[in-house]
Structure formats: structure tokens, C-alpha cells
Amino acid sequence: MKILGVSGSPIENSNTDRALKIALAATGVKTELYKLSDYTIAPCTACLGCRETNVCVQEDDGIMLAEKAYKADALIIAGFTPYSTIDSRTKIFIERLYPLHHRHGLMSGKPGGAIVTCGIPPGHEGMPPACENGVDAIRNYMLAESMHFIGEVRVPGNVPCVACGQEGQCGVSSLKILFGKDATPENVQINIVEDNLGVVAALEKLGRDIVGAYYG
Numbered sequence: 501m502k503i504l505g506v507s508g509s510p511i512e513n514s515n516t517d518r519a520l521k522i523a524l525a526a527t528g529v530k531t532e533l534y535k536l537s538d539y540t541i542a543p544c545t546a547c548l549g550c551r552e553t554n555v556c557v558q559e560d561d562g563i564m565l566a567e568k569a570y571k572a573d574a575l576i577i578a579g580f581t582p583y584s585t586i587d588s589r590t591k592i593f594i595e596r597l598y599p600l601h602h603r604h605g606l607m608s609g610k611p612g613g614a615i616v617t618c619g620i621p622p623g624h625e626g627m628p629p630a631c632e633n634g635v636d637a638i639r640n641y642m643l644a645e646s647m648h649f650i651g652e653v654r655v656p657g658n659v660p661c662v663a664c665g666q667e668g669q670c671g672v673s674s675l676k677i678l679f680g681k682d683a684t685p686e687n688v689q690i691n692i693v694e695d696n697l698g699v700v701a702a703l704e705k706l707g708r709d710i711v712g713a714y715y716g
């Protein structure tokens with residue numbers, strides 16, 4: 501069995517990347533991880549040029565990534581949630597799996613999972629459901645392609661304001677919006693996925709469950 505993991509996070513060694521690695525490591529089978537920011541991939545143009553060949557006509561890395569998804573036995577997609585929706589690289593990757601759809605449904609029946617890192621704490625009053633929106637984007641792709649959606653893990657991440665260094669001069673800090681008027685980069689909790697044992701356990705379970713679903 502071989503599992504493909506894809507991360508939409510452009511940040512080096514990000515929480516999203518490391519969360520995906522934790523899930524993949526727990527599978528105990530052969531895995532491959534692709535970080536989308538290392539590749540050139542344009543969105544689907546809806547030209548339907550792939551309808552007979554099951555291969556995109558855009559000659560970029562999207563062709564290789566779709567082939568990796570086709571050849572994998574299972575897929576875990578990991579993204580984050582700028583402006584409360586799935587990040588653009590993850591969305592583009594999903595769109596570029598469309599060539600695998602025509603006539604054969606080439607992703608059908610494969611186990612799949614979602615990992616989504618978000619800065620807005622789940623259930624935060626008055627804020628959009630960022631993590632839910634991100635999970636929905638991945639889950640809806642997998643359900644639309646008749647994959648076997650195994651589950652999702654929501655990873656608490658960090659809003660960029662904790663690292664930007666402009667807090668003193670900033671009138672629009674997300675820290676104050678999310679954590680109150682006294683919040684500063686020094687006193688808000690920095691989320692590190694490895695320190696969140698519940699999330700680590702959920703990631704490991706997702707990896708194991710995907711293997712379990714494959715072997716039935």
C-alpha cells in the first residue's frame with residue numbers, strides 16, 4: 501500500500517507539514533509527501549481537454565501530482581485557512597485532480613483524509629468557521645469522487661500576527677480581535693502541533709484508520 505500526502509502550506513516546516521508527517525508516519529506503510537509550494541501548478545481552466553485522456557493539457561507539475569494521486573492507494577490532503585477558507589494551493593491541487601474523474605472515476609473507493617490548520621480557534625464567537633470550511637473543501641472533493649472519506653483532523657495553528665513584529669504599530673491586529681485587547685505576541689499561546697497530545701493522537705488515528713480502511 502502507498503499513501504500520498506499533500507501539503508498546501510508554503511511555510512517551511514509548518515504545523516500543517518508536521519501534522520501531515522505525523523499522520524503518514526503512523527500508517528506504517530510506504531508514503532510520499534509533496535509540498536505544493538515546491539511545484540508549479542495552475543488552476544483548472546475547465547477546458548475539458550482531459551476528458552478523453554484523463555491527463556491535463558496544462559504542462560506543469562499538476563500532471564505529475566495527479567499521476568501520483570492516481571497511483572497512490574490513499575490520499576491525505578493537508579491545508580490551512582487564509583481568510584477562513586481552504587488555501588489556494590490546496591484548492592488548485594484539488595481542481596487539478598479533475599482529469600482523473602472522466603469515464604473511469606480513477607479516485608473512486610480510495611480512502612482519504614483531511615488535515616486542516618487554522619488560526620481562529622474552533623467555535624470562536626462571531627468569527628467564521630475557518631477549520632470547518634477548510635475540512636468541507638477537502639471532504640467535498642473526496643465525496644464527489646466517490647472516495648472513502650475516513651476523517652479529518654483540525655490542527656490549532658497561529659495567526660500571522662504572532663510573528664509579524666509590528667504589533668505595537670498595528671491597528672488591525674488579529675490577536676486583539678481573537679484573544680482580547682490585552683493580547684500581545686508574548687502572551688498569546690503559540691500552537692506547536694507536537695505539544696498538543698490530543699491532536700497528535702487524532703493524527704495518528706487518522707493514519708491508522710486509512711490503512712485499516714484499505715485492507716478492509
Ligand SMILES: Cc1cc2nc3c(=O)[nH]c(=O)nc-3n(C[C@H](O)[C@H](O)[C@H](O)COP(=O)(O)O)c2cc1C
Pocket residue numbers: 509510511514515516517580581582583584585617618619620621630631656657658659660
Ligand atoms: C493571509 C493569511 C490569512 C489568514 N486568515 C485566517 C483566517 O481567516 N482564519 C484562520 O483560522 N486562520 C487564518 N490564517 C492563519 C492560518 O490559518 C494559520 O497561520 C495557520 O496556522 C498556518 O498554518 P501553518 O503554520 O501550518 O502554515 C491566515 C494566515 C494568512 C497567512
